[in-house]
Amino acid sequence: MELSPLAGALLGxxxxxxxxxxxxxxxxxxxxxxxxxxxxxxIYPALKRLAGNGLIAARVENARTxxxxxxxxxxxxxxxxxxxxxxxxxxxxxxxxxxxxAMLRFVFMPDVLGYAATVDxxxxxxxxxxxxxxxxxxxxxxxxREMPLAPRLGLQSGIEGFRAHARWAARARRTLARxxxxxxxREKQR
Amino acid sequence: MELSPLAGALLGxxxxxxxxxxxxxxxxxxxxxxxxxxxxxxIYPALKRLAGNGLIAARVENARTxxxxxxxxxxxxxxxxxxxxxxxxxxxxxxxxxxxxAMLRFVFMPDVLGYAATVDxxxxxxxxxxxxxxxxxxxxxxxxREMPLAPRLGLQSGIEGFRAHARWAARARRTLARxxxxxxxREKQR
DNA sequence: GAGACCATGTAATCGGTTACATGATTCA
DNA sequence: TGAATCATGTAACCGATTACATGGTCTC
Numbered sequence: 001m002e003l004s005p006l007a008g009a010l011l012g013x014x015x016x017x018x019x020x021x022x023x024x025x026x027x028x029x030x031x032x033x034x035x036x037x038x039x040x041x042x043i044y045p046a047l048k049r050l051a052g053n054g055l056i057a058a059r060v061e062n063a064r065t066x067x068x069x070x071x072x073x074x075x076x077x078x079x080x081x082x083x084x085x086x087x088x089x090x091x092x093x094x095x096x097x098x099x100x101x102a103m104l105r106f107v108f109m110p111d112v113l114g115y116a117a118t119v120d121x122x123x124x125x126x127x128x129x130x131x132x133x134x135x136x137x138x139x140x141x142x143x144x145r146e147m148p149l150a151p152r153l154g155l156q157s158g159i160e161g162f163r164a165h166a167r168w169a170a171r172a173r174r175t176l177a178r179x180x181x182x183x184x185x186r187e188k189q190r
Numbered sequence: 191m192e193l194s195p196l197a198g199a200l201l202g203x204x205x206x207x208x209x210x211x212x213x214x215x216x217x218x219x220x221x222x223x224x225x226x227x228x229x230x231x232x233i234y235p236a237l238k239r240l241a242g243n244g245l246i247a248a249r250v251e252n253a254r255t256x257x258x259x260x261x262x263x264x265x266x267x268x269x270x271x272x273x274x275x276x277x278x279x280x281x282x283x284x285x286x287x288x289x290x291x292a293m294l295r296f297v298f299m300p301d302v303l304g305y306a307a308t309v310d311x312x313x314x315x316x317x318x319x320x321x322x323x324x325x326x327x328x329x330x331x332x333x334x335r336e337m338p339l340a341p342r343l344g345l346q347s348g349i350e351g352f353r354a355h356a357r358w359a360a361r362a363r364r365t366l367a368r369x370x371x372x373x374x375x376r377e378k379q380r
Numbered sequence: 381g382a383g384a385c386c387a388t389g390t391a392a393t394c395g396g397t398t399a400c401a402t403g404a405t406t407c408a
Numbered sequence: 409t410g411a412a413t414c415a416t417g418t419a420a421c422c423g424a425t426t427a428c429a430t431g432g433t434c435t436c
Binding site: 020021022025040041044045048068069070 | 414415416417418419
Binding site for chain 3: 210211212215230231234235238258259260
């Protein structure tokens with residue numbers, strides 16, 4: 001019952017508004033989202049699986065044509081699964097194996113779990129990143145002397161990437177925690 | 191004949207010195223390399239495939255015991271494949287879907303293709319990153335107004351991550367191009 | 381003698397990618 | 409009328425992950 005990143009992305013997007021497979025492909029093709037493939041062979045089987053698990057349901061338009069258009073929306077179970085996927089604890093893996101997955105969850109989080117949970121999530125990312133950076137720096141201090149030039153530069157690249165993520169998290173946390181920003185946005189949306 | 195990242199990592203490590211499956215697992219388990227799984231089910235089948243393709247060959251120690259130790263080394267074909275894998279042109283994908291793969295190639299590059307090629311590679315990374323950042327900033331300018339807070343922050347996280355990579359590339363290129371650094375290292379290794 | 385570490389493998393599963401396949405509609 | 413866009417699917421393949429399986433060796 002663990003969602004794959006693609007499944008999470010699809011559920012999150014369908015949760016925003018009902019969408020067809022084609023509409024989802026366009027999102028992946030035209031926005032800098034998660035870097036998922038927009039190929040049909042990727043998305044239609046994934047939607048089929050989600051529908052098979054009862055997490056989404058299709059409203060069929062233009063039935064009895066050759067290719068009826070299927071607009072998917074979340075079921076109660078789907079909304080639940082999305083919530084649990086987003087609420088998973090922040091692990092070391094989440095900040096190390098590509099920050100994309102963390103950002104994917106972050107983007108969908110406010111609408112599903114609310115602002116408070118999102119602030120906590122970003123704070124947890126920041127904490128885990130800080131720990132991971134400390135570990136990498138420890139490794140660097142211990143082994144930099146005996147490492148050839150390229151691996152040492154590679155390690156530094158990693159450390160600097162994680163530092164950039166940590167700086168972002170600190171700033172995002174402050175932005176999100178500022179009530180004024182939320183209020184202004186809320187006003188705008190009316 | 192396209193190498194997977196795992197295959198490239200294995201070939202690169204075996205190219206440095208002959209290694210057994212277990213030794214390779216230990217590298218993945220104890221160094222911050224590429225974040226590959228160190229599970230046996232991951233590495234042994236991969237080694238088998240590489241051996242099947244004639245890219246590596248095993249020197250068997252303790253034959254006729256139950257589990258003979260196999261130390262793999264590169265064949266001529268393997269060294270060739272590694273060289274071609276490293277020499278692939280820098281594409282947009284290489285800098286966008288996880289910088290890890292680029293860093294993996296970077297780490298093995300000097301020993302196989304030499305310093306000049308490595309400098310070129312880093313310069314190409316820098317150029318491609320600069321282009322990609324420009325594209326993301328363009329997208330940001332065009333859509334930031336209508337984007338909700340979380341996606342906008344997510345996009346900023348991406349941009350800042352790529353900026354960090356670009357700064358690293360610029361610095362690494364200068365470090366690598368400085369002949370003095372190379373010479374000093376070369377002296378040390380004697 | 382128990383536990384950690386060395387050491388290699390197989391089987392089942394699962395999901396993503398590529399390539400293939402089809403056809404309607406809209407606009408220049 | 410031809411190209412681009414809308415729109416949905418299947419089939420074959422491949423490789424990574426997880427769990428399972430085995431047993432030797434070294435050290436306390």
